[in-house]
Every structure is written in structure tokens, then in C-alpha cells.
Amino acid sequence: MISNSTQILFFLQILLFLLVIFMHLSRKSSSTITLYLVQSLIVAVLLFSSALQQPSWLPLFIAVLVFVLKVIVAPQFFYRLIREHQITFSASTYLNAPVTLIIIAMLTAFTYSDLFKPLTVLTEQNVDMLPLAIAMLLISVFLVINRKGALSQMIGILSLENAIVSFAFLAGLEQAPGLQVGILFDILVWVMIATVFATLVFRQVGSLDVTAMKNLKEE
Amino acid sequence: MLILLLIVLPFTASILSFFVKKQMAKLSYVVSRAAVVELIIALVITTLVVKDGTYQFIPYFSVDALGALIMMIVTVVGLAASWYSSGYLAVEMSKGIIDFHKIKQYFVLLHLFILAMLFAVCTTNPILMWIAVEATTLSTAFLISFYNKPTAIEAAWKYLIINSVGLLLGFFGTLLFLYPALQAGQGGLITWQSIWANITGFDPFVVKMAFIFILVGYGTKMGLVPMHTWLPDAHSKAPVPISSLLSGILLNIAFFAILRFKVVVDLVVGPLFAQQLLIFFGIISILVPAFIILSQKNYKRLLAYSSIEHMGIMALGFGFGGNGVFAALLHMVYHSLAKSLLFLSSGNIFLKYSSTKIANVKGALSVLPITGVAFIIGFLAITGVPPFGIFLTEFTILSAGIQQHPAVTVLALFGLVLVFVGFFKHMVAMMFGDNEKQVTHGEAGKWTVLPIIMLIIILVTVSLFIPAPLTLLINSATSVY
Numbered sequence: 001m002i003s004n005s006t007q008i009l010f011f012l013q014i015l016l017f018l019l020v021i022f023m024h025l026s027r028k029s030s031s032t033i034t035l036y037l038v039q040s041l042i043v044a045v046l047l048f049s050s051a052l053q054q055p056s057w058l059p060l061f062i063a064v065l066v067f068v069l070k071v072i073v074a075p076q077f078f079y080r081l082i083r084e085h086q087i088t089f090s091a092s093t094y095l096n097a098p099v100t101l102i103i104i105a106m107l108t109a110f111t112y113s114d115l116f117k118p119l120t121v122l123t124e125q126n127v128d129m130l131p132l133a134i135a136m137l138l139i140s141v142f143l144v145i146n147r148k149g150a151l152s153q154m155i156g157i158l159s160l161e162n163a164i165v166s167f168a169f170l171a172g173l174e175q176a177p178g179l180q181v182g183i184l185f186d187i188l189v190w191v192m193i194a195t196v197f198a199t200l201v202f203r204q205v206g207s208l209d210v211t212a213m214k215n216l217k218e219e
Numbered sequence: 220m221l222i223l224l225l226i227v228l229p230f231t232a233s234i235l236s237f238f239v240k241k242q243m244a245k246l247s248y249v250v251s252r253a254a255v256v257e258l259i260i261a262l263v264i265t266t267l268v269v270k271d272g273t274y275q276f277i278p279y280f281s282v283d284a285l286g287a288l289i290m291m292i293v294t295v296v297g298l299a300a301s302w303y304s305s306g307y308l309a310v311e312m313s314k315g316i317i318d319f320h321k322i323k324q325y326f327v328l329l330h331l332f333i334l335a336m337l338f339a340v341c342t343t344n345p346i347l348m349w350i351a352v353e354a355t356t357l358s359t360a361f362l363i364s365f366y367n368k369p370t371a372i373e374a375a376w377k378y379l380i381i382n383s384v385g386l387l388l389g390f391f392g393t394l395l396f397l398y399p400a401l402q403a404g405q406g407g408l409i410t411w412q413s414i415w416a417n418i419t420g421f422d423p424f425v426v427k428m429a430f431i432f433i434l435v436g437y438g439t440k441m442g443l444v445p446m447h448t449w450l451p452d453a454h455s456k457a458p459v460p461i462s463s464l465l466s467g468i469l470l471n472i473a474f475f476a477i478l479r480f481k482v483v484v485d486l487v488v489g490p491l492f493a494q495q496l497l498i499f500f501g502i503i504s505i506l507v508p509a510f511i512i513l514s515q516k517n518y519k520r521l522l523a524y525s526s527i528e529h530m531g532i533m534a535l536g537f538g539f540g541g542n543g544v545f546a547a548l549l550h551m552v553y554h555s556l557a558k559s560l561l562f563l564s565s566g567n568i569f570l571k572y573s574s575t576k577i578a579n580v581k582g583a584l585s586v587l588p589i590t591g592v593a594f595i596i597g598f599l600a601i602t603g604v605p606p607f608g609i610f611l612t613e614f615t616i617l618s619a620g621i622q623q624h625p626a627v628t629v630l631a632l633f634g635l636v637l638v639f640v641g642f643f644k645h646m647v648a649m650m651f652g653d654n655e656k657q658v659t660h661g662e663a664g665k666w667t668v669l670p671i672i673m674l675i676i677i678l679v680t681v682s683l684f685i686p687a688p689l690t691l692l693i694n695s696a697t698s699v700y
Contacts, residue, residue, distance in 0.1 A: 118422060119425065119428070121425060122395075137391065141388075154380075157380065157383050161387055164391050168394050172398075172402075173394045173395075173397060173401060175397075178408070179346045179408065182347065182350045183350065186350055189357050190357060193360055193379070197379060200367070200372045201372060210376065213372075215369045215373055216370055216373050216377075216452050
């Protein structure tokens with residue numbers, strides 16, 4: 001089983017981590033969505049592999065729900081958004097690529113510092129992977145801050161949520177299925193509302209670049 | 220059972236509102252009756268909490284003293300805002316600013332917003348509480364962008380993104396708080412009780428780290444500086460009754476969530492850690508808005524910044540500890556009433572002057588005599604002028620801090636003086652002077668005035684005479700939090 005293989009788990013965790021970095025470097029909206037889709041697919045695989053080891057069918061149901069919501073539904077919303085508004089390239093970043101990479105490196109080094117070492121009490125098995133999940137979390141927050149595009153900000157938030165799910169998976173903090181359904185429902189509603197707002201932003205400023213919204217500054 | 224009723228009622232009201240066709244009166248009927256029944260149920264629950272200490276429906280839904288206090292705030296301010304909404308939106312519809320479809324959307328979301336807040340207060344599961352707080356963001360996003368103006372959409376987008384990031388960080392912190400209970404084999408929904416029962420399994424470092432995430436996460440929702448940037452925009456762009464709910468209730472719900480986790484932190488690492496953090500966030504949340512208020516040009520933003528300042532005062536009260544905790548909880552009650560009163564009064568001013576700019580409002584006291592007086596009463600109450608209760612609570616909080624933290628206390632006092640000066644300057648500019656625009660005199664209608672009068676009566680009453688059940692609730696909450 002995958003979850004019994006620490007090496008495969010570590011490999012998948014590295015993939016998740018790299019995907020957030022690629023999101024930072026990606027300039028095309030469609031690429032960013034695809035990267036999120038792949039990231040979500042890996043999260044769904046992790047949950048699926050864990051669910052197969054449990055006697056109850058509920059975790060399996062949750063894994064399927066995660067797959068449907070994050071790999072199919074959410075990306076479809078985003079693809080439709082860029083199709084409707086014919087957006088090829090996502091808006092630029094506040095910082096250029098080299099500075100962005102330096103900050104990512106610093107954030108990663110920070111999570112591997114002594115400061116986070118006590119977190120190892122959470123799990124003995126996946127202790128080397130926890131800092132990577134926290135790095136993914138911080139880099140996702142940085143994606144939301146650094147990107148000027150509304151779509152990239154939305155994907156940054158969903159990537160942050162994936163980072164938390166992967167952390168919870170590694171640390172054994174998965175919640176009861178009922179709660180996970182509630183959280184997934186929340187995410188679904190969030191995706192729908194955020195997509196509607198992105199459309200409204202586009203109608204107002206003619207692009208998804210949030211820096212073009214300057215009305216509040218002028219008040 | 221009462222908790223179930225309290226949660227089902229706004230949900231039912233939302234569905235009923237959704238199916239109403241072209242009749243504003245029916246929407247008003249549903250919202251006003253639902254708000255009254257919610258208040259009655261909350262009163263009964265609070266009476267039971269005063270009598271027995273807690274009221275429990277099932278282990279996952281229970282109300283303690285602090286919960287009852289906030290539930291009362293939700294339903295009282297909710298009642299005022301609901302009644303006011305009918306009058307306010309009717310005037311806007313008569314002016315052609317909004318149509319029936321928008322009003323229906325407004326009421327459907329308003330009921331869901333109240334539902335989410337009541338749910339957050341009643342649940343004993345931290346994840347369900349998080350879901351409910353996140354639901355408040357989702358239900359209010361469209362209310363903030365209600366007028367579909369570019370500024371409103373910008374404010375709503377900022378609100379959605381910043382709060383979502385904040386709440387996800389809060390979610391991460393929440394998960395970290397659950398690990399001892401999970402490691403102890405606690406299945407199903409983990410309640411606060413089961414977290415407290417497994418307190419020995421906590422690692423102090425993890426608890427500290429988790430609380431920082433909680434404070435940043437829910438602190439974003441609470442509007443603590445420096446995570447506050449969304450608040451002045453969102454609170455100033457939303458329709459006035461929604462602003463009153465955002466400022467008067469929602470910020471307290473976020474603070475309630477922080478306090479729930481603070482209990483655990485205090486038990487594991489001692490009270491000093493959380494207190495120091497609350498003092499830090501509290502003092503900057505007083506000082507930063509104080510300077511901005513001084514040079515503010517928009518009266519709705521002025522009220523929004525004032526809310527940040529008052530959240531800072533409450534945080535400071537809990538940071539100082541001792542009598543400061545009692546005062547902070549009492550402050551929560553006074554602030555909710557006074558801020559709602561001010562926001563609803565500002566709504567009447569906006570209806571008359573069609574502008575939220577301070578410079579465009581002159582002679583409001585003569586143009587809107589009742590609203591003008593209400594606004595002045597609200598100003599006196601919110602800036603802590605005696606005999607209003609906020610004077611007592613601010614004085615007690617500062618007294619609690621003067622020995623242990625003299626520098627912080629002096630800075631806080633300086634901030635409060637700045638706020639008074641700034642607020643006073645703007646209030647005088649708006650209330651007095653010549654009515655240059657020749658705006659017609661008179662209030663817009665009874666439903667835009669009665670809720671304000673109701674809030675004044677409650678505010679003045681609880682300022683001059685703190686009811687015994689209120690003292691009991693706050694004392695009981697103080698012993699836990």
C-alpha cells in the first residue's frame with residue numbers, strides 16, 4: 001500500500017511542494033489551473049490510499065468527494081472563467097522570478113529550522129515530511145500575496161487548503177467524515193462565490209488583475 | 220431542543236424568503252417575526268444558562284455563559300438590524316436604487332448570516348465552529364457587494380480573499396489543537412470538553428504555535444491590526460444594517476473563537492503567553508485606528524475604524540487579566556449596542572444626504588432630529604463619556620493594566636483621547652452647521668427610527684443599571700475565560 005511506503009509518500013509530498021513552486025513560476029492561467037488539478041489529484045490519491053486501509057467505507061467516500069470537487073468541479077469552474085473572458089495569461093507578480101525563488105527558499109529553510117522541530121511530537125513516522133507540508137502552506141500564502149491575478153489568488157487559497165489537508169494526513173489529524181463533508185461543502189461554495197466575484201471583477205476592470213481595482217484608494 | 224429551534228428558525232426564514240414573490244411586505248413579515256422569535260428563544264436559553272450554568276441540547280451543541288452573552292447580542296442587534304432593514308430597503312426601493320430581486324437576495328442572505336453566527340456560538344466542536352465562521356464570510360460576501368458598485372465589488376473581493384486566507388490559517392491552528400484528543404483515540408466529533416480532558420497530552424510548543432495561527436486566523440476576522448485591512452472597506456460598503464451586524468456581532472464571534480482556544484493555552488502553558496500576544500495586538504489595534512480616525516473623511520469608515528479600536532480594547536482587557544476580563548466582556552455588550560446604534564443612525568443620514576462623506580453632511584441634527592440625537596448619544600457612548608458604560612469598562616481595563624503594564628496603559632489612554640478628539644471633530648461637523656444642500660427635513664419612516672430608539676433604551680438602561688443576570692453571566696464567563 002502506498003501509505004505504508006514512506007518513500008513513495010515522501011515522493012508525493014515533494015511533488016505537492018514542487019507544484020506550488022511551479023504555480024509561482026507559471027504565467028499562463030491554464031497552466032496554473034492544471035498545476036492545481038495535479039496537486040489536488042495527488043491529495044486525493046493520498047486520501048484514497050489511506051481509505052483503502054480502513055474498514056469503513058466513509059473515508060473512501062470522502063476521497064471520492066475530494067476527487068470530484070477538487071480535480072473535476074473546481075478546475076472546470078476556473079477553465080470556464082478563462083474561456084468566457086478569453087484570458088490566456090494570468091496577471092503578473094509583485095516580485096520578479098529570482099526574488100520570488102529566493103523568498104521560497106527562505107520560507108522552506110525556515111520550516112526546516114529548529115523552530116519547527118518540536119512539531120515532530122505529532123508524528124514519528126512522517127517526521128521528515130511535516131516541514132515540507134508547512135513550507136507548502138507558507139508558499140501558498142505567499143502565492144496569494146505575490147500574485148496580482150484574481151484567478152491566481154483563488155488558486156493560492158485552494159493550494160493552501162491542499163497544504164493543510166496534506167499536513168493533517170501526515171500528522172494523523174484527519175477529521176471525522178461528517179466534518180470533512182462539511183469542509184468540502186464549504187470549499188465548493190467558496191469556489192462558486194469566488195468565481196462569481198472574479199467575473200464581477202473582470203466586468204468592472206476588464207481584466208482579472210486586482211491592481212486595476214483602485215476605486216477604494218481614491219476615496 | 221431550543222438550540223435546534225434557534226438554528227432551524229433562520230434557516231426556515233431564509234427558505235421562506237427565497238419563495239416570496241414580489242411582495243416586500245411578506246419579506247418584512249418573515250424577517251421581523253423570525254427576529255422576535257429568535258430573541259425569545261435566546262432569552263429562554265439564557266435564563267436556563269443563568270440558572271444551571273450551561274444549556275445543552277446534545278454534547279455537540281451547548282451554550283455556556285459566554286455563549287449565552289454573545290447569543291443575546293446576536294439576537295438583540297439582529298432584531299434591530301432586521302427591523303431596520305425593512306424600513307431602509309423600502310426607502311431605497313422607492314428611490315429606485317434597488318429592485319425587489321435584490322431585496323429578496325438580501326433577506327435570504329441575512330437569515331443565513333444570522334444562522335451561521337448562532338451556529339458558531341452553539342456548537343462545541345471547533346471544526347464545526349470554523350465551518351460556521353467561514354459560512355459567515357460566504358453569506359456576507361454578496362451582501363457587501365450588494366450595490367454592485369466598483370468600490371463594493373473591490374471591498375467584497377478583498378474581504379473574501381483576506382478572510383479566506385486568515386480563516387485557513389485559523390483552521391490549521393484548530394487542527395493542531397485537536398491532536399491530543401485524536402491521539403487519545405477520541406472518535407467522532409471532538410468537543411471542547413474532550414480537548415480539556417486530554418490537556419496533559421499537549422506539547423507546550425505545539426500549543427503556542429497553534430494559538431499564534433488561531434490569533435492570526437480569527438484575528439483577521441476580528442479585525443485586529445495588522446490583519447484589519449479588509450474591515451474598513453467591507454464595513455463601509457455593505458448596506459447599513461449589514462454593517463451594524465458585521466461590526467456589532469461578527470467581530471465578537473471571532474473573538475469568542477479566540478477565547479475558546481485561549482482557555483486551552485492558559486491551561487497548558489500558563490496565562491502569560493496568550494496575554495502578551497493579546498496586549499500586543501490590542502495596543503496596536505487601538506493606536507493605528509486612532510490616528511486614522513483623526514483624519515477620516517468618510518463617516519462609515521470612521522465607524523469601521525472605531526470597531527477595530529474597540530476590538531483592541533477588548534483584547535487589551537483580556538491581555539491585562541484580572542478585572543480587565545470582566546470589563547472586556549461588558550465592553551463587548553456596550554460596544555455592540557453603541558456601534559449598531561451608530562451604524563443604523565448613519566444609515567438614516569445616508570438616506571437623507573446620499574453621501575457617506577463627512578464634508579457633505581451638515582446640520583444633520585436639525586434635518587434629522589431623532590437620528591441626530593441618536594448619533595450624538597452613540598458618539599458619547601462609543602467614546603466612553605460618562606455615564607455610558609464604556610467609560611466604566613475602559614476605566615476598569617486601564618486600571619487593570621496600570622501596575623503591570625504602565626507604558627501600554629498610557630499609550631492606550633493616549634489612543635482613546637485621540638479617538639475622542641477625532642470623533643468629536645467629525646460629529647460636530649456633521650451634526651451642526653448650516654444645511655447648505657437644502658436637504659428636506661424629517662425622518663424616512665418609523666422603521667428607520669424605532670430600532671434606533673430601541674437600541675438607545677437598551678444601551679442607556681444597561682449603562683446605568685447592569686442587570687443581575689448580565690453580571691452573573693459575565694462573572695461566570697470570567698471564571699472560565
